[in-house]
Amino acid sequence: MxxxxxxxxxxxxxxxxxxxxxxxxxxxxxxxxxxxxxxxxxxxxxxxxxxxxxxxxxxxxxxxxxxxxxxxxxxxxxxxxxxxxxxxxxxxxxxxxxxxxxxxxxxxxxxxxxxxxxxxxxxxxxxxxxxxxxxxxxxxxxxxxxxxxxxxxxxxxxxxxxxxxxxxxxxxxxxxxxxxxxxxxxxxxxxxxxxxxxxxxxxxxxxxxxxxxxxxxxxxxxxxLIISGPSNDKSDLYIAIDQLIPELTDEHFTLDEKARSVTFTDEGNDFLEKRLHEMGVLPEEQTLYDPESTTVVHHVNQGLRAHKMFTKDKDYIVRDGEVVLIDEFTGRMMAGRRLSEGLHQAIEAKEGVNIQPENVTMASVTFQNxxxxxxxxxxxxxxxxxxxxxxxxxxxxxxxxIPTNKPIARVDEHDAVYRTTAEKYAAIVEEIKKAHEKGQPVLVGTTSIEKSEVLSQLLTKEGIKHNVLNARQHEQEAQIIADAGRLGAVTIATNMAGRGTDIQLGGNVEMKVLQALDETPDADPEALREQMEAEVADEKAKVLEAGGLFVLATERHESRRIDNQLRGRSGRQGDPGRSAFFLSLEDDLMRIFGSERLDKVLSGLGMKEGEAIVHPWVNKSLERAQAKVEGRNFDIRKQLLKFDDVMNDQRKVIFAQRREIMESEDLSDVVQDMRHQVIDDLVTEHMPPKSYAEQWDTEGLYNSVRETLNLDVPVKDWAGEEGADDDTVREKLYAASDAQMSEKSEAFGTETMRNIEKQILLQTIDTKWREHLLTLEHLRSVVGFRGYAQRDPLNEYKTESFQLFESMLESLRAEVSQKIGQVRPMTEDEQKAMMEQLQQQQAALSAQADAAEESGPAEPGEPREGFDENDPSTWGNPGRNQPCPCGSGKKFKHCHGRL
Known part of the structure; x- marks a missing residue:
């Protein structure tokens, strides 16, 4: 019913x-x-x-x-x-x-x-x-x-x-x-x-x-997305830690493939502490649990992740001495993309390639925001x-x-599940053979480069001609896809998402015309196009007769969406087609998320080797496993976003302030407000409200005002006047600092002064924001542990990041006021001395150049004593036009000093 x-x-x-x-x-x-x-x-x-x-x-x-x-x-x-x-x-x-x-x-x-x-x-x-x-x-x-x-x-x-x-x-x-x-x-x-x-x-x-x-x-x-700048080089630390990881045994750590995390056990921590002391990485008197050890603990964790969770040729490849990441969704190389927080360096140490310095975040944003x-x-x-x-x-x-233009004529078969990977691969090769013999094009989907290469070897053994599309063949991508719908074509692809080129049955006319023009540039393009269109139409008819494109997937992906994308490659615009998924109980998804009952059911059925189970129930069970993983990934992204939202509000404030500063012609009011706020803070600190005169620290206030505002004023006398209070001192400091700024403005000229204020404001905001980002990163990595104290890490992060933001704005005001207070125009004598110095340098340089021109290229001679080609510190400090210390006779700028 x-x-x-x-x-x-x-x-x-x-x-x-x-x-x-x-x-x-x-x-x-x-x-x-x-x-x-x-x-x-x-x-x-x-x-x-x-x-x-x-x-x-x-x-x-x-x-x-x-x-x-x-x-x-x-x-x-x-x-x-x-x-x-x-x-x-x-x-x-x-x-x-x-x-x-x-x-x-x-x-x-x-x-x-x-x-x-x-x-x-x-x-x-x-x-x-x-x-x-x-x-x-x-x-x-x-x-x-x-x-x-x-x-x-x-x-x-x-x-x-x-x-x-x-x-x-x-x-x-x-x-x-x-x-x-x-x-x-x-x-x-x-x-x-x-x-x-x-x-x-x-x-x-x-x-x-x-x-x-x-x-x-x-x-x-x-x-x-992160824009970053280089930080200090820690190569020695990465290499030392990398040598230590292989010594670990299974009892030293626990690996959770489901959550993609790896953590040390108590035995592991004791072993590490002992070895790190022996290696001199951790000072004798320091334990792993001391706050000073945070950096070492962080890098040891990253070293363990690099070894246990990142696999060569699946997660990354080594090309030209560089570790290049592979996008798990498209199988493409992500040149220039690096893992953060020292993880990329840990992988570089593991692979023995040159370790590039870690980066410091200068600006970052998530795609969601x-x-x-x-x-x-x-x-x-x-x-x-x-x-x-x-x-x-x-x-x-x-x-x-949106409905399709023509009804979908593709046949989607139920998944076939085998007991072992070997049985699955044997069945896949057999299926490809059958389709290949009748000329049906086959697109084989794999989840990693490694698996596509295993399959490629099996097909080569069987003498089946095929193309492989993965991160290694990135350049020929469009060509391989364009040919994937031709009669008898077999294409192995690692993830087909977002390839942007359609698989057209019989071949792609545009591609064929371009190819033909490459071979015979003098040919008539129109005539070529007609010829290619006829060839493709003829071939398409044969492909349709053979059943259209057959999509054969060798594994279920974590996400149903990626599977559907692969499936959707067949049956475009109402073409016939077929899709099938071949799985085994040893596949990652089945092993990690598949129900144990499935294995018991299969064993109970007494399946023979090479036999598959095909049943709608299996599809349902797999879909549930995939939905579980998708749900977990959504939670991870939601959590990431909740934390980033906290920073995003602050980012918007800072970016809006920067924009306002850049758009303003006159920022003297903003700078004045900041200066007055700094004066308020200093007076409150040294002359607390409702306190007695004998409790005031006028000496401290005088020194702070001198240091912060570059202002030498008789604070003690003002505070000593009859009836004086903190407001009196505050007003007098406002007036003195405003007068000082007016003088500066006159000395520099109004326009120059406004420009100086703008540049100092922007530079200081950028520096402070960068430091703040780093602090937030560190806060983010430790706040998770608050959960053990029954406190919500997100709320803790919100509260503390707000306090950090407040103190950042406070120190911003003080620093801007200090920098502007210290700016002063040069005296006439200073300007004269500077001009003379520049003229002397100019004269010396032109004399050197003249001498070099007159003598022409020097005869090659002996290199300067102690000269080592590979060590610039032994070259001395020759001028650009002087002979090179290597003895070549050429000018330094044309030889070892070439930029």
């Missing part, structure tokens, strides 16, 4: 169906406008954009303009790219404009969908950001979709790493800007480290459309429904599943 919920869905449709149905009238309106917009000239489309902008200014809303703007954009795309958007793409565009996540299956044309809401929202003139997962896609999409925006009279920009500053500013000023999430986040941090408002690149955050939104806002949201800066946010992906709760709770984003 059907439940009430099921009957209601059959009668009324699901909530999602009702949302889709509600957009029908708008779609009909857009379609009805099509003939009118087709009749416009190319200039007519551009004129429409100007008309829409004018109507917005007169008070119409974006929703009023939506049908016409979408119709204009559809016509622009048809002319620029030859692509006419389907109705479902327009529906996707409507939900993006409303600030939702549009879940659209692979191959449904998400890149084109984004142009509709981007064009509509860019009419406000506030700029729209389209966020992609990598730089290749940002450049490709900007170039490709830029033609559509160009046809509508809009400008397009693209932001990428190491971009010249002027170009970057231009890209952000464009109507629509394509960029990666990393680059946007880093530019936000860099902007808030600049000292002039005109040097800032980003405008206020208006509207962002995030492509592969689940990958960016969920998978990557675990790690914050960066993307919450936008007035409106939207996203698109093939898989978002499994994380619907997180999107709503953290970003306020609803998820709408």
């Amino acid at each position: 059907l439940g009430f919920g099921t009957i209601a869905k059959k009668v009324f449709g699901t909530p999602n169906d009702r949302k889709i149905k509600a957009t029908r009238p708008i779609i009909e309106k857009i379609n009805a406008l099509e003939p009118e917009f087709e009749a416009l000239s190319d200039q007519g489309l551009i004129d429409k954009t100007a008309e829409f902008k004018a109507r917005l200014e007169k008070g119409e809303t974006l929703d009023d303009l939506l049908p016409e703007a979408f119709a204009n954009c559809r016509e622009g795309a048809r002319r620029a790219l030859g692509l006419r958007a389907f109705d479902v793409q327009l529906i996707g565009g409507i939900f993006l404009h409303r600030g939702n996540i549009a879940e659209m299956k692979t191959g449904e044309g998400k890149t084109l969908v984004a142009t509709f809401p981007a064009y509509l929202n860019a009419l406000t003139g506030k700029g729209v950001h389209i966020v992609t997962v990598n730089d290749y896609l940002a450049k490709r999409d900007a170039d490709w979709m830029g033609k559509v925006y160009g046809a509508l009279g809009m400008t397009t920009g693209v932001v990428y790493p190491q971009q010249p500053e002027a170009e970057k500013q231009g890209a952000y000023a464009a109507d629509i800007t394509y960029a990666t999430n990393n680059e946007l986040g880093f530019d936000y941090l860099r902007d808030n480290m600049k000292s002039k408002i005109e040097d800032m690149n980003q405008r206020p955050h208006h509207f962002a459309i995030v492509d592969e939104v689940d990958s960016i806002l969920i998978d990557e949201a675990r790690t914050p 960066y993307f919450r800066l936008y007035e409106k946010l939207a996203g698109m992906t093939g898989t978002a429904l499994t994380e619907e709760e997180e999107f709503m709770e953290i970003y306020g984003l609803g998820v709408v599943a």
Whole structure:
């Protein structure tokens, strides 16, 4: 018997169906406008954009303009790219404009969908950001979709790493800007480290459309973006600790794979303390439990994590003597990305490569808090429904599943579970062989580089030709994906999320044309295209006959979403296809999270070797395990965010203050308020309110005022006057310090003085904020232990970080007042002496240059005594134009002194 919920869905449709149905009238309106917009000239489309902008200014809303703007954009795309958007793409565009996540299956044309809401929202003139997962896609999409925006009279920009500053500013000023999430986040941090408002690149955050939104806002949201500078070198400490880790045995530590944590046992701590004393890393009289040992304990923990939790060729690879991390979600190398808190250095010590100094945080932000800066946010992906709760709770984003243009014809088979990995691999190879023999293209999904290479060896043994796509083959990525749908192709891929290139059955015409042009540059592109289109169409027919693309996954991922992304590669645009998951009880997910009952059930069934169990119950059990892991990961991210929210409020205050300072022409009032506040604090400290005159410390006040404000005034006399109290002294100090500032202002000139105040304020804020970030990092690492004392770590962190912030602002006021108090113009004599010194240096340099020019290149001679090529300290200190101490006869600047 059907439940009430099921009957209601059959009668009324699901909530999602009702949302889709509600957009029908708008779609009909857009379609009805099509003939009118087709009749416009190319200039007519551009004129429409100007008309829409004018109507917005007169008070119409974006929703009023939506049908016409979408119709204009559809016509622009048809002319620029030859692509006419389907109705479902327009529906996707409507939900993006409303600030939702549009879940659209692979191959449904998400890149084109984004142009509709981007064009509509860019009419406000506030700029729209389209966020992609990598730089290749940002450049490709900007170039490709830029033609559509160009046809509508809009400008397009693209932001990428190491971009010249002027170009970057231009890209952000464009109507629509394509960029990666990393680059946007880093530019936000860099902007808030600049000292002039005109040097800032980003405008206020208006509207962002995030492509592969689940990958960016969920998978990557675990790690914050950090801009850092180098700190002291501790290589010796890392190496010493690294030599110690292999001596540990299983009784010295406990490893929890579920929680991805590793901790020392009591035996481990005793053993470590003894060995660290012997090695001289820990002073004899110091124990591991002393506060002074925090740094050593921290690094020992990181060394243990590096050895026990990070595996070469799975979590990182060693390339050109560097440890390069691998993204666990996309299998790509993350060049330049480093683990923080000394963990990367611990891995470098383990692998015996050059240890690069640890970094100190100068600015940081999480993706959650960066993307919450936008007035409106939207996203698109093939898989978002499994994380619907997180999107709503953290970003306020609803998820709408957009129907496909053609019904899905893919067959999704039940999972096949084997007892051991060896049996599973044997079955996989057999299955690939079967498909390969009938010419069916196969996409094999693995979860790590290591596993893809094991499978590759097995296929090579069987003589099956195949391609491997993982972090090592990153460069040929687009080509390998483009060929994955060809007749008889076998492609092994490590994680297929966010690859940005569709697998087209029979091959990719564009790629084939480019390849042919590379081989024969003189060929006629049009003729080549026709030839390639015919070849691909012919091959596609054969592939369809063989059953379309077969997606074969070798393992379940921790997240159902990643599995669905892989599955979605097959059956695009109504193509036939098939997907199957082959698992074993030895897989990580089954081993760590699978129920023990499953193993008992399988044993009870008396399964023979090589036999698989295939049953819907197994699927259900696995889905529950995956949902458990997803829930735990959500909790981790939620916790990270709660802590970051505390810092985010402080970050906003500091960044807003910096901006205010940069925008102000005159900061003398701010500086005066700070100075008066410092005077208040000093007077309160040395002359407490309601205290007697004999309790005042006027000597101490006099010294503090001299030291902090560089002000020499008769504080004792003022306090000794009849009827004097703390207010009298305070007022006199205000007046004296204000008079001192007026004198300085006259001496420097008003404009120079205002500039000095601005620079001192900005520099001091930056230094103090950096120190504060470091303190918060340390507080964060120890506050967790408060839980043992039955105190909530988050509340403790909130209270203490607020106190730290208050004291930071207090010391900021004192330091700014002190620095400004010490600034003074140079006397005439000092200026004269400085000019003379500069002239003497200039004369000496030109005399050296003349002497060197006259004598021409010196004859090669003996190197200077004690000269060692590899040790610059033995070279002496020759001038740039003097002969090189190595005896080559060349000038120093052209030889060993070359910059």
